[in-house]
Amino acid sequence: MDAAKKVHIGLLTSRSGDRPHFGDFRGLVPAEVGVTIESVGVGPEATVDARSEAVLRRVTEIARDHPIEGLIITGAPLTVLNPEIEKKIAEAITIPATTPIRAATAALHAVNLKKLILMTPFDDEINSLIQARLKQSGLTVLSRPSLEYLGARTGTHVPADKIFGIMEKIVHETPDADAIYFQGAPFNPLPIIDRIESELKLPAIASNPAMLWHILSRLGHNFSIQGYGRLLASWPPLN
Secondary structure (H helix, E strand, O other), X not given: OOOOOOEEEEEEEOOOOOOHHHHHHXXXXXXXXXXXXXXXXXXXXXXXXXXXXXXXHHHHHHXXXXXXXXXXXXXXXXXXXXXXXXXXXXXXXXXXEEOHHHXXXXXXXXXXXXXXXXXXXXXXXXXXXXXXXXXXXXXXXXXXOOOHHHOHHXXXXXXXXXHHXXXXXXXXXXXXXXXXXXXOOOOOOHHHHHHHHHHHOOOXXXXXXXXXXXXXXXXXXXXXXXXXXHHHHHOOOOX
């Protein structure tokens, strides 16, 4: 990519873009990439129908009102509770869009990783639906610890060292896993992805870096971003 060329993408989040993990996300975005972060305005406590309606309205507005070339839409639970939402998003806007599980699945296939430890802040119902969707894509979840009690989804800060300690135990208990998949950005692994990969000897795919890689790859861009794991450092091509 020509360093002088600026690509502009959007990010649509169910909550406000000033939550702490978005600071880490902005830190990994290359200087050549502009990001507009907007809120859906309807949180996960709303009904699936209300959230779906709000997402479709807001993707249309952000694509219309901002000079973006691609769109990241956060919120994995909605995509498994309403499997039609991604198709409807594609019909609503003309620019490429990506969602968490879709991007992570593409990333895992791009680096040929299929046996997973699934780390999320969600309840068992959502985790079961995520696991089923991964299975449809040829991916196997070997372990999915129940971590809702940590409160990350509702805004409780989970220190990076605590996340690492949990991971260390689970990796030891799951010797056949070939990757860790972090889904749910409030359960924020970005500050320790390199440490996880170095010390625990497993690649770590996290949803926000995966979505950044996926949307920029779909737009034809290629970067090498250091400090956030081997996916962004090696930037594999889309399969």
